Amino acid sequence: MQTVHIDQLVDLDADRDLREDRGDVAALAESIAELGLLEPLTVIPREDGRFTIYAGHRRRDAVRRAAELLVADPDHYDLSAEQAAARAEQLHHVPCYERPDLAGRDVLTQIAENGERLSLTDAERARGLQLALVDGLDARAIARATGIKLATVRAADKVAALPEAAQKALATGQLGLDEAASLDEFADDANAVERILRGSHLGYALAEERHKRDRKAKAAQLREQLTADGYVLVSKPKDFPWSSREAELGDLADAEGNPLTVAEYGLAEGHAVFIDSASYAEPRPVHICRAPEAHGHTRLRPTGYVSPDEIARREAEEAARREHAEKMSAARDVRAKFLRRLIGSQKAAAKHTDLLLTIAARWPDLIDAGHRHPLAEQLCPQPEQWTPARIQQCAVATAVLGIDDHAERLRGWNVKHEAALWWWDQLTTLGYDITPAEVEHRAATQAAYTAEQAARAAEQAARAAAEAEDEEDEDQEDEPGADEQDCEDCEDCEDCHAAPTQTTAAGCQWTADTDETGQDGEHDAPAA
Structure with a gap:
């Protein structure tokens, strides 16, 4: 050289x-x-x-x-x-x-x-600039010496303080030097940096984290203020507000039906507040009652919350239902033997066509349920085996099994309690010794039928009262007024319906009474 x-x-x-x-x-x-x-x-x-x-x-x-x-x-x-x-x-x-x-x-x-x-990578360039700064060189002097922009030198200085995740992103090329420097405001929050790096759009991820940070700061300030005011702060209850025991004060009423207010109940025992900062809206305090029923409050809107008493009631009801179902299952086996003797043969079934006719006439839709009965395959032979006698047996069996299956139902859509009661009575009449479980079931069916009839009667009475009121209103509207009694056209008075001795529009006097011969009243000529 x-x-x-x-x-x-x-x-x-x-x-x-x-x-x-x-x-x-x-x-x-x-x-x-x-x-x-x-x-x-x-x-x-x-x-x-x-x-x-x-x-x-x-x-x-x-x-x-x-x-x-x-x-x-x-x-x-x-x-x-x-x-x-x-x-x-x-x-x-x-x-x-x-x-x-x-x-x-x-x-x-x-x-x-x-x-x-080969040019230096952003990570290599950043490390070199960082070393130069560590050596005590001024950023401006480094920029002049290297020909690198002053902003880039300062960006390298910022990157030095970033968490490890950002350093890796820079080394792998996921971020450029300037992009990595934009993470400087979250240098003390490694979790936030990791969330930003997982995003597909750096600018949007940065904006979202800034929003989260601002909400967090506002929530902390609100928490400090509420604590100073004497409120009891708690975490947001699980499943609030849809199925939690806790409820917001505005959704509760006192014993007189007045909605609860924060001023009156916010500091009361058993009441608290949590800060709702889960959404993008501003953090807000939510004042709640932690056990509304225990404090005599009533809920103003339905929720999915179930009280311990209600849970116990439902569990007891479900246990009773299972026990009843087991008893009815055992009773069904006993009743099945009776039904096989009753209609299990062509000759026996022929004696009970009256059952078929009654069921078909009164509750024809119940016949379709016959195929669900456990005895359906035994008592209803396949069509290819049918003879006229077997057809009769199958028809009787289908109707009987249909109403028998329906009689075990107590609740549900389109339950016909009247049909069930009729069938239990028919079984007794036909010689069946009804079991205790079935006696209990029939009593429940009778109670449901009685309540159903009462509700129907009340509905009919209300409908009749409404119709009577409507008719009364119509009669009042139809009652003629004094001005409606004048004739508009009195040429021959054929359409004149004025009251007796009323003066018509033409000025004549008309008497509504008929004479001795039954003829209509006569018109008096108007005075001259």
């Missing part, structure tokens, strides 16, 4: 130079003015004593620019005019690699230098 004066350096011929635009060398010139030329040029000696540049045209241009900058503004580099002039003169002596072996290979040299060079 040797030093060559800048005036001895010659460019390649224009038709051999691969670069059409050498670009802006201002940043590189700043670096050279501060640190000097760090990477020598590659040159080829010429016969006239000068040197052709094979690699380093931009560096040569940047050296010239750096010398001009030093002379023009020495203060910028903390130099005197003499020092700046001396450094500029020193820059004019350019270090060069003399490579005569590359003569004639200028194109390959340019491709190798510019095509194979």
